[in-house]
Amino acid sequence: MTTSPTDSTSVGQWIARLIAIVLLIPLRLVWEGVKLLGRITAAALTYIWNHLLDPICHLAWHWLLRPAWAFVKDFLWGWLLHYVLWGLVLTPLATFALDYFLRPLRRAVEVFLWRRILRPALTWLTKNILLPIAAITLRVLYLGCKYLIAWPAYQLWRWILHPLWRLLRTALICGWLGATAIVGVLVVTPCRAIYRIILRPILISLATAWRITVVRPTRWTYLNVVQPMNKWATQIMTTVFGN
Numbered sequence: 001m002t003t004s005p006t007d008s009t010s011v012g013q014w015i016a017r018l019i020a021i022v023l024l025i026p027l028r029l030v031w032e033g034v035k036l037l038g039r040i041t042a043a044a045l046t047y048i049w050n051h052l053l054d055p056i057c058h059l060a061w062h063w064l065l066r067p068a069w070a071f072v073k074d075f076l077w078g079w080l081l082h083y084v085l086w087g088l089v090l091t092p093l094a095t096f097a098l099d100y101f102l103r104p105l106r107r108a109v110e111v112f113l114w115r116r117i118l119r120p121a122l123t124w125l126t127k128n129i130l131l132p133i134a135a136i137t138l139r140v141l142y143l144g145c146k147y148l149i150a151w152p153a154y155q156l157w158r159w160i161l162h163p164l165w166r167l168l169r170t171a172l173i174c175g176w177l178g179a180t181a182i183v184g185v186l187v188v189t190p191c192r193a194i195y196r197i198i199l200r201p202i203l204i205s206l207a208t209a210w211r212i213t214v215v216r217p218t219r220w221t222y223l224n225v226v227q228p229m230n231k232w233a234t235q236i237m238t239t240v241f242g243n
Contacts, residue, residue: 015182
């Protein structure tokens, strides 16, 4: 019993609809939901910024921060701190401390404290405390990453994600192959047959008829009528008017 084109078309349409419902529609719904959520979030943030944060920042800047900064810059820093405190108090004290206290202290630290106490103490501390602590910390971090992150991630990939990926890939491949086969049977093969049986002979016949009815008479007319008339007209014009 042969299957009519209407039955084949309806079966192909049902298969295409089933593929769209199983694979394409959930992905499209998820994508539209993500887009809608992004738009709602952007609109909410824009509304909060435009109607709440921006006016508050504008008000705080123009009525609090800017006058306070002008006061601090012009009065406190410009006169009290810069002139009185630094020029009259801190500069003489810093000069006195540098000449009579800091330079001798620096020499004492360089000669005695650093060479005799600090450098051996830092060497011992680094060798016996810091390096073992660093090694233990790195080992703990390595084991924690290995057994708390890498191993669960590997198990998740091995037992859940990888089978799901293989199932999805198989479904996509089967759907693609089925759709390709359906399109080939319902579209490509009939179009190819129509082209070979109907369109190609018609086009060849039209080309042959055009060549016989138009091209050949036009060429014959040009070679046997137009070209000799052009030669005769040229000879007559040369004879009458000269070169």
